[in-house]
Amino acid sequence: MNRAAAPAKHAKAVRVLLVDDSGVSRALMTRWLHDDPQIRVVTTASNGADAIEAAKAHPVDVIVLDVEMPRMDGIAALPRLVEAAPGARILMASTITTRGARVTFQALNLGATDAIAKPRSGWATAAGPDFRDEFVRKVRALGEIERPRHAPRRVPPEAAASYTRAEPSRAVPQAIAIGASTGGPNALFELIEQLPKPVRVPIIVTQHMPPTFTAILAEHIARRSGLQAFEASHRMPVQPGVVYVAPGGRHMEVARTGAAVRLLLTDAEPENFCRPSVNPMLRSAAAVWGAATLGVMLTGMGSDGLEGARAIVAAGGTMLAQDQASSVVWGMPGAVVKAGLAAEMLPISGLASAIGCLLEAGR
Known part of the structure; x- marks a missing residue:
């Protein structure tokens, strides 16, 4: 030693x-x-x-x-x-x-x-x-972060309810866009695994990770959730019920080409020191699906994704955020909550249930 x-x-x-x-x-x-x-x-x-x-x-x-x-x-x-x-x-x-x-x-x-x-x-x-x-x-x-030594930290109900909520969209989600960083892989596995099946909309994910790691992340999401999951490639068509993970080192966006929605990968400058950044994905999702965009911000340090969350809410869409007690680092979801952009702030199980309810409204 x-x-x-x-x-x-x-x-x-x-x-x-x-x-x-x-x-x-x-x-x-x-x-x-x-x-x-x-x-x-x-x-x-x-x-x-x-x-x-x-x-x-x-x-x-x-x-x-x-x-x-x-x-x-x-x-x-x-x-x-x-x-x-x-x-x-x-x-x-x-x-x-x-x-x-x-x-x-x-x-x-x-x-x-x-x-x-x-x-x-x-x-x-x-x-x-x-x-x-x-x-x-x-x-x-x-x-x-102040960590519990034995049991998870409990947050008083009044503290959890003290944030300013954004109005959720009345439109049924046509896509789910998820951003994550520190602690994100395990949060992603739990969230996507717990989503009520079948999932009839595409799920696009930006997780801060380097090349190679994101391909393995997609493999693990598929194994854990039972959904098809891929590391994104340029101009890949977006299909319902499929998970697409932004590749390390490249931004991932979506764009509508005729009747189809495709993934676009770019080498634009990093945002918030990140490439891939959550912002380009969320901004482009808001441009494509508008009020039918459902954004989810999971655990992560910093504030990447905040501007993209603003774009989703401005387009009439809905943002959900992971709560502080269940986050490894409450930077990214905390930034969304503090800006008054989150319609709900929930632990992973609550997020999965909330997403299921929003999707169920269209069935």
């Missing part, structure tokens, strides 16, 4: 355990995190076995866990880390490969909270500012 030299910081700094078999990687990530006054690296470990002992010895808020390590890898250590540090959120760090993506989704099923894709071999010395900034933002966001 390797103890990190941590400078004195604010008493409420996010406490981090870094786990990576590369000494260079540990040193670099420690330096990046120490540059943020709101983060403190408490200790580090070079394998899963040492990480478990470190988690027992040091209270931490966030564990950054590498996948491939000697002695005990990240996947083997993950369930025991969840047990050793039940209040901690675990950020998996894996390479941008098909194998890395599949292992990441396995980790999410085992209790990891989120994932970040490291560049390929030699990443520690080649990583640029974009990766560094994303890494630090994720660690800070995961650690800043």
